Amino acid sequence: MGKRRVKYSPEEVTLLILNKPLYYAVAKALFTADRPLHASEISRIIKKSTGEDVSPGYVYVILQKLEKWGVAEPVKDPLNGRLTFKPSNKKVARLLREEIMKREAREIEELIKVSEE
Numbered sequence: 234m235g236k237r238r239v240k241y242s243p244e245e246v247t248l249l250i251l252n253k254p255l256y257y258a259v260a261k262a263l264f265t266a267d268r269p270l271h272a273s274e275i276s277r278i279i280k281k282s283t284g285e286d287v288s289p290g291y292v293y294v295i296l297q298k299l300e301k302w303g304v305a306e307p308v309k310d311p312l313n314g315r316l317t318f319k320p321s322n323k324k325v326a327r328l329l330r331e332e333i334m335k336r337e338a339r340e341i342e343e344l345i346k347v348s349e350e
Contacts, residue, residue, distance in 0.1 A: 243325035246302045251332055258283060259295045260304060264330050269308045269317035272296060304329055 241249070250256045262278045263270060270278075272293040279287050296318050299305040303323040310317050320326050 241302065243303075243323075243328050246304065246325045247328045247332060249302075250299075250304070250329060255279075255285075255287065255291075256295055256299070257333075258285075258287075259292060260299065260329055261333050263299075263305055263318060263320050264333050266319075269310070269319040271310075271315050271317045275318075 250260050258279045259275055262275045266278075271289075273289040275296075276287050276289045276292045279285060279292070296305055296307075300307060300318070303321055303325045305318045305326075306321045308317050308319055309315075320330065
């Protein structure tokens with residue numbers, strides 16, 4: 234018997250990603266970048282922002298999952314042939330981008346409040 238594939242709604246995918254810190258960190262790196270990123274670049278971004286050391290191989294596995302869910306799109310780098318990823322234009326990616334931006338705004342507001350006290 235084959236594996237049963239589960240189809241998630243865009244809202245369910247967004248909640249799944251927001252509730253998994255590493256998935257969220259990968260998605261945040263993708264959505265805040267101004268160009269497609271390779272797994273090793275995302276790994277460095279996560280280490281810099283959270284201090285957590287995540288292997289590029291594990292980041293690539295997460296990127297494949299995000300691709301399957303319609304959040305990320307693979308792009309072949311024309312210069313060196315490396316596989317990079319960028320956010321997709323699907324509904325799930327738009328929902329996730331909105332949530333990431335809302336969280337970023339809240340974090341900034343909290344920092345401003347703390348610095349004013």
